[in-house]
Amino acid sequence: MYSSSLADAPAVREPLHAPVAHLVRGGVIEGIHYGSVVVLDADGEVRLQLGDVEVACYPRSALKPLQAVAMVRAGLPLDGELLSLAAASHSGEERHLAGARRILELADVSEDDLRNVTDLPFDPVVRDAWVREGRLPSRLAQNCSGKHAAMLYTCKLNDWSLEDYLDPAHPLQRAIAEIVEDLTGQRIARVTVDGCGAPLFSVSLHGLARAAARITTAPAGTPEARVADAMREHAEMASGAGRDVAALMRAVPGLLAKDGFEGVEVAALPDGRAVAVKIADGANRARIPVTAAALARAGVDPDLLGEFAGEPLLGGGEPVGSVRPVRALDPVAAAAHA
Numbered sequence: 139m140y141s142s143s144l145a146d147a148p149a150v151r152e153p154l155h156a157p158v159a160h161l162v163r164g165g166v167i168e169g170i171h172y173g174s175v176v177v178l179d180a181d182g183e184v185r186l187q188l189g190d191v192e193v194a195c196y197p198r199s200a201l202k203p204l205q206a207v208a209m210v211r212a213g214l215p216l217d218g219e220l221l222s223l224a225a226a227s228h229s230g231e232e233r234h235l236a237g238a239r240r241i242l243e244l245a246d247v248s249e250d251d252l253r254n255v256t257d258l259p260f261d262p263v264v265r266d267a268w269v270r271e272g273r274l275p276s277r278l279a280q281n282c283s284g285k286h287a288a289m290l291y292t293c294k295l296n297d298w299s300l301e302d303y304l305d306p307a308h309p310l311q312r313a314i315a316e317i318v319e320d321l322t323g324q325r326i327a328r329v330t331v332d333g334c335g336a337p338l339f340s341v342s343l344h345g346l347a348r349a350a351a352r353i354t355t356a357p358a359g360t361p362e363a364r365v366a367d368a369m370r371e372h373a374e375m376a377s378g379a380g381r382d383v384a385a386l387m388r389a390v391p392g393l394l395a396k397d398g399f400e401g402v403e404v405a406a407l408p409d410g411r412a413v414a415v416k417i418a419d420g421a422n423r424a425r426i427p428v429t430a431a432a433l434a435r436a437g438v439d440p441d442l443l444g445e446f447a448g449e450p451l452l453g454g455g456e457p458v459g460s461v462r463p464v465r466a467l468d469p470v471a472a473a474a475h476a
């Protein structure tokens with residue numbers, strides 16, 4: 139049963155982003171990353187907000203857990219590694235390709251039925267090896283192939299057409315849109331096309347955090363819990379070896395996290411505490427330290443987050459600075475000024 143009391147769609151306008159991280163070199167602020175951050179308490183109340191967390195934004199791949207929940211609600215029978223892959227922005231490793239092939243086999247369809255774009259593997263090391271071997275871009279190698287294979291499987295199970303499964307008016311995409319609104323608690327502002335070719339729904343950063351919290355606090359056995367369990371237990375299938383989002387889930391017990399292009403990240407704990415981050419310029423170098431700082435503000439032990447402080451800035455090959463979250467994201471500084 140879906141909520142009939144959805145909030146209005148977020149406003150579509152220029153976001154009023156705020157400084158969220160400083161690029162500090164030799165003790166001088168050399169650059170500033172702007173963005174928006176929201177931190178929710180376990181009861182859903184906003185503990186901290188920076189920037190513009192109510193304006194419409196595109197979560198990009200951070201929306202994939204919601205898409206996976208929608209597919210499970212529509213009958214997708216996957217669990218474990220394959221369900222994690224259905225919510226993945228994978229690196230293109232052989233295990234990811236094998237998993238996507240397995241989903242296609244279960245659906246009794248082929249790679250030719252996929253409608254995502256062709257691409258090389260996302261991970262630079264995997265991509266370089268792929269090129270050295272003379273392999274060409276493919277739909278299977280593209281980082282969203284697990285999601286698209288799961289979309290085809292969901293369509294087969296419901297006797298929905300396959301050729302147009304990416305059309306926003308298709309029953310699958312209408313079902314996904316309904317779940318996005320249900321979990322975020324708000325109407326979708328705009329619909330466009332994501333990089334892979336799938337419909338992309340615009341919601342607020344606050345709504346995205348709220349949806350992640352609803353997924354991690356759902357009762358065992360529900361579609362939400364199945365997706366959360368699969369992604370947490372098989373974090374490398376939802377991303378890849380060496381990816382920061384997988385490392386973050388391993389470091390913080392019970393954490394569900396998902397990144398998205400253009401500097402987006404959402405993360406939630408089993409008790410409902412959640413954070414969502416958008417870096418205005420899309421910079422990954424700011425995304426992960428800002429996310430870690432937001433999690434610390436949510437009450438996560440900072441000792442668990444030490445490896446996510448960000449890569450050092452180098453001068454002559456030696457560390458001379460770093461990307462540092464602003465003071466408002468520092469739990470120690472915030473406590474001192476409380």
